[in-house]
Amino acid sequence: MSAVIRTTGLSAGYGGSAVLHKLDLEVGAGEVVSLLGPNGAGKTTTLLAISGILPPLAGKVEVLGEPVSASEPHVNARRGLAHVPEDRALFFSLTVRENIRLGQRSGGPSFEQLMEYFPALANRVSQRSGLLSGGEQQMLALARALAGGPRALMIDEMSLGLAPVIVENLLPVVRRIAREQAVGVLLVEQHVHLALGISDRGYVLRQGELIAEGTAAELQESRQLLEAGYLGELAV
Numbered sequence: 001m002s003a004v005i006r007t008t009g010l011s012a013g014y015g016g017s018a019v020l021h022k023l024d025l026e027v028g029a030g031e032v033v034s035l036l037g038p039n040g041a042g043k044t045t046t047l048l049a050i051s052g053i054l055p056p057l058a059g060k061v062e063v064l065g066e067p068v069s070a071s072e073p074h075v076n077a078r079r080g081l082a083h084v085p086e087d088r089a090l091f092f093s094l095t096v097r098e099n100i101r102l103g104q105r106s107g108g109p110s111f112e113q114l115m116e117y118f119p120a121l122a123n124r125v126s127q128r129s130g131l132l133s134g135g136e137q138q139m140l141a142l143a144r145a146l147a148g149g150p151r152a153l154m155i156d157e158m159s160l161g162l163a164p165v166i167v168e169n170l171l172p173v174v175r176r177i178a179r180e181q182a183v184g185v186l187l188v189e190q191h192v193h194l195a196l197g198i199s200d201r202g203y204v205l206r207q208g209e210l211i212a213e214g215t216a217a218e219l220q221e222s223r224q225l226l227e228a229g230y231l232g233e234l235a236v
């Protein structure tokens with residue numbers, strides 16, 4: 001498998017103290033990989049370290065086979081790494097079309113192709129993004145990230161603040177995008193079972209330690225996780 005994202009012994013944290021410990025993680029082209037764990041487990045920290053925003057305290061990160069150096073998130077973006085943060089980072093005063101244009105690069109999917117993934121946006125192209133519903137804003141954040149034609153896509157808490165039915169509709173689109181655009185997706189998600197339902201594999205963090213990894217089917221059935229009451233701490 002050719003990895004689009006790989007961490008080896010990655011430790012990261014804040015003010016010099018690690019909250020993520022020695023993580024080995026891999027995402028292949030066209031794969032959807034869930035990164036799961038309760039609040040404070042270190043999921044967002046992992047994504048920040050992969051994107052180069054947060055310098056690793058130990059270990060290394062590779063994106064598209066190249067080492068990531070800290071403080072150079074723009075270099076990773078150029079290489080083909082897209083990051084949809086928790087707050088979605090949209091320009092609320094700009095329209096749907098303008099937000100997407102900001103993400104577009106040559107070689108990426110066309111505007112029409114993006115609208116096909118998110119038909120709800122197609123009727124709103126001239127609307128300011130601040131006026132969209134939460135679900136539509138999330139679609140726009142995904143569409144803008146895809147507009148750059150990424151090879152790797154990290155999505156942090158896509159479903160935050162969204163009704164479960166919206167999440168159920170959006171996750172299969174993520175799966176379809178991974179397949180059709182050959183993008184490796186690293187998905188941080190509180191809806192564990194829904195996320196595993198569209199994932200190939202997953203990793204489970206707790207207090208910065210990797211406590212389980214495996215295929216989505218293995219994790220869905222993991223007695224170890226169920227007995228620890230672990231999955232019960234999360235929305236299903």
Ligand SMILES: Nc1ncnc2c1ncn2[C@@H]1O[C@H](COP(=O)(O)OP(=O)(O)O)[C@@H](O)[C@H]1O
Nearest residue numbers: 014015019037038039040041042043044045046
């Ligand atoms: N900017 C920060 N400064 C100090 N500690 C932080 C900061 N951001 C997160 N943390 C701590 O790091 C740990 C992991 O946080 P985070 O990666 O955001 O977890 P998750 O995304 O899994 O909820 C938590 O204990 C959190 O309190």
Ligand SMILES: [Mg+2]
Nearest residue numbers: 043044045157
């Ligand atoms: Mg987080």
